[in-house]
Amino acid sequence: MTGSAYVFARTSDEYNRLRLQAGIWEEATTRMLDRVGVAPGMRCLDVGCGPGEVMRLLAERVGPSGSVTGVDMDGALGREAIEVLRATVDAPVEFVEGDLYELDLPEYDVVYVRLVLMHLADPVTLLRRMWTWVAPGGVLIVQDYDTEGMATWPQLECWGEFGRVMDGIFEQTGGDPRCGLHVPAHLVDAGIGVPDGTDIAGVLAPIADTRGFLQASYTSALPTALRLGITSQDNADRCLAELAAAEADRTNFVRLPALVGAYKRKPA
Numbered sequence: 001m002t003g004s005a006y007v008f009a010r011t012s013d014e015y016n017r018l019r020l021q022a023g024i025w026e027e028a029t030t031r032m033l034d035r036v037g038v039a040p041g042m043r044c045l046d047v048g049c050g051p052g053e054v055m056r057l058l059a060e061r062v063g064p065s066g067s068v069t070g071v072d073m074d075g076a077l078g079r080e081a082i083e084v085l086r087a088t089v090d091a092p093v094e095f096v097e098g099d100l101y102e103l104d105l106p107e108y109d110v111v112y113v114r115l116v117l118m119h120l121a122d123p124v125t126l127l128r129r130m131w132t133w134v135a136p137g138g139v140l141i142v143q144d145y146d147t148e149g150m151a152t153w154p155q156l157e158c159w160g161e162f163g164r165v166m167d168g169i170f171e172q173t174g175g176d177p178r179c180g181l182h183v184p185a186h187l188v189d190a191g192i193g194v195p196d197g198t199d200i201a202g203v204l205a206p207i208a209d210t211r212g213f214l215q216a217s218y219t220s221a222l223p224t225a226l227r228l229g230i231t232s233q234d235n236a237d238r239c240l241a242e243l244a245a246a247e248a249d250r251t252n253f254v255r256l257p258a259l260v261g262a263y264k265r266k267p268a
Contacts (some may be wrong), residue, residue: 008220015051015077017216021115022053024213025259027115028201029143032261033057035197036139042109047100048072048116052081052093058110060093071096071103081091087220091195100126107135112225117186127190137268140192143199146180147257152207154252158239161231162218165239168230169221180260192264199261207254211247214254215240 008014038044038061046055049070058068068091072078075097082095096103111134117123125140134140147167152159167177176182184195207214218239225231246252 008217008224010074013216016051017213017220019053019215020111020213022051024100024203024210024256025114025143025201026057028052028199028261029054030057032141032143032199032263033061033112033202035119035199035256036110036141036263036265038062038110038235043107043135044068044110044112045105045108046070047113047130048067048076049078049081049095049109051077052085053095054114055085055091056083058112059085059089059093062091064090064092067092067094069094069096069105069108071098071100071105073097073099074190075259101129105133107138108133109135109138110141111138112141115145117142117144117183118177118179119173119175120171123176123179123182123186124189127186131190131192131266136266139261139263139265141261142183142187143259143261144179144183145177145257146260147177148181150255150257152246152252152254156207156246156252158241158242159233161239162214165218165221165225165231165236169224169228170208171257172228173224177257180258183260183262187264195262195264197263198233201259201261203256205256206250207243207246207252208248208250210254210256211243218243 040063044058044060045066049055049072052070057070070078078095082093085093098237111130187195222236
């Protein structure tokens with residue numbers, strides 16, 4: 001994707017991490033889709049669709065009279081997602097591989113993007129482009145992370161290392177780990193306007209229930225962090241060992257990043 005630096009590895013482990021992440025945030029995403037009124041017959045676009053989990057949620061709502069298109073630069077992952085979806089949902093689904101800044105796409109009733117803008121040095125340009133894909137009367141939905149406030153309690157010794165790696169790889173590659181907080185301003189700067197509504201979702205859960213996601217996120221980010229000199233292999237080994245040990249203690253909780261949502265409807 002032009003203007004982006006995807007900081008995670010493109011591996012089967014990363015694809016599994018994306019699925020874990022989608023499961024964590026399914027309830028929050030469902031709430032946003034229902035709040036804006038995604039309904040049967042609508043045409044939907046999922047920008048940066050990854051493994052297709054949001055496409056599934058959209059397809060369940062639009063049914064056979066609607067349609068869902070996913071777009072992503074990772075063609076292998078997108079095609080795999082479409083195969084699964086075509087066997088499990090009634091709505092017509094399609095996948096388009098390509099650069100979001102170069103694709104010529106039609107208009108849709110719903111244009112959705114989750115956890116993509118935080119990777120971009122210039123999210124405003126992509127939002128402006130996405131707005132051209134929203135049909136009159138349609139809606140643009142954005143959800144992204146604000147990592148401020150992530151914490152464990154009782155605090156793990158490795159938590160400083162975890163945060164330094166996860167935030168550092170975005171900061172040093174032009175991304176924004178606090179993108180969720182900035183989404184309303186980005187919409188204004190893109191000429192789209194003040195959001196019609198916003199939403200914030202959070203998770204506080206035992207590390208035992210989230211360690212798989214935490215470990216997968218750290219491991220997937222590690223090659224970039226090592227290349228940029230943010231951490232060392234010794235630090236990484238200690239961090240992963242402490243996360244593994246914490247899994248056995250259900251009294252140790254973690255607060256994940258906030259998932260901030262905003263939406264804007266285009267005048268009919």
